Amino acid sequence: MIIGDRVRLRAINHDDLQLFVEWLNDPEVIEGLEQYFPLSIDQEEKWFENMLSSPPEEHPMMIEVKSNDGWLPVGNCGFMRIDWRVRSAEFGIFIGEKQYWSQGFGTEAVQLLMQHGFDTLNLNRVFLRVYETNKRAIRAYEKVGFSHEGRLRKAHFYNGEYIDVLLMSMLRQEWKNKT
Numbered sequence: 001m002i003i004g005d006r007v008r009l010r011a012i013n014h015d016d017l018q019l020f021v022e023w024l025n026d027p028e029v030i031e032g033l034e035q036y037f038p039l040s041i042d043q044e045e046k047w048f049e050n051m052l053s054s055p056p057e058e059h060p061m062m063i064e065v066k067s068n069d070g071w072l073p074v075g076n077c078g079f080m081r082i083d084w085r086v087r088s089a090e091f092g093i094f095i096g097e098k099q100y101w102s103q104g105f106g107t108e109a110v111q112l113l114m115q116h117g118f119d120t121l122n123l124n125r126v127f128l129r130v131y132e133t134n135k136r137a138i139r140a141y142e143k144v145g146f147s148h149e150g151r152l153r154k155a156h157f158y159n160g161e162y163i164d165v166l167l168m169s170m171l172r173q174e175w176k177n178k179t
Ligand SMILES: CC(C)(COP(=O)(O)OP(=O)(O)OC[C@H]1O[C@@H](n2cnc3c(N)ncnc32)[C@H](O)[C@@H]1OP(=O)(O)O)[C@@H](O)C(=O)NCCC(=O)NCCS
Pocket: 028, 029, 030, 031, 032, 033, 075, 093, 094, 095, 096, 100, 101, 102, 103, 104, 105, 106, 107, 108, 129, 130, 131, 134, 135, 136, 137, 139, 140
């Protein structure tokens, strides 16, 4: 468990899958993600089985936020495509419970994940891809300290239109300078 002030990251259990199916069938949630088809519980079960056989460092984690009723699951985040020679990884995040958007929880979850990435996994570079239209996500990443480093022109197609994909990254030294 990775524990912060208002957010904690824990392992995903089989019991969580129904929540993921609800979140990942919500058009507003998946607008910022690569998911674009209706998702069934069977597909999610298969994803879960595959995930368990992937390296533990690449297992996504459940984001939970502190509430009056205890810790509530709201979304997930994790590293992908870790390159151990270059010590580089991509990360992804979503908060599926929309009522928790824009209250700083995403920023805190990314900060916790970066702390884990740089101080525990000993990564040197973390990068992400974000759609240019996803202003909330871009702002959250800027707040954590990510720099803009590139633009993949018309690399995404959504709602009948091509959209640029932005690349952002943070290096270990930049993280250290901020903390
Ligand atoms: C992206 C996401 C993880 C961010 O988490 P969050 O908890 O909503 O974000 P935070 O509250 O930490 O930060 C968002 C910031 O963007 C700002 N913001 C919100 N809407 C905005 C908009 N339309 N334009 C500009 N800034 C905006 C917020 O005010 C806040 O900035 P502030 O703290 O300076 O006021 C979350 O919104 C989410 O999961 N969205 C759906 C899935 C997704 O897009 N995932 C990212 C894929 S790259």
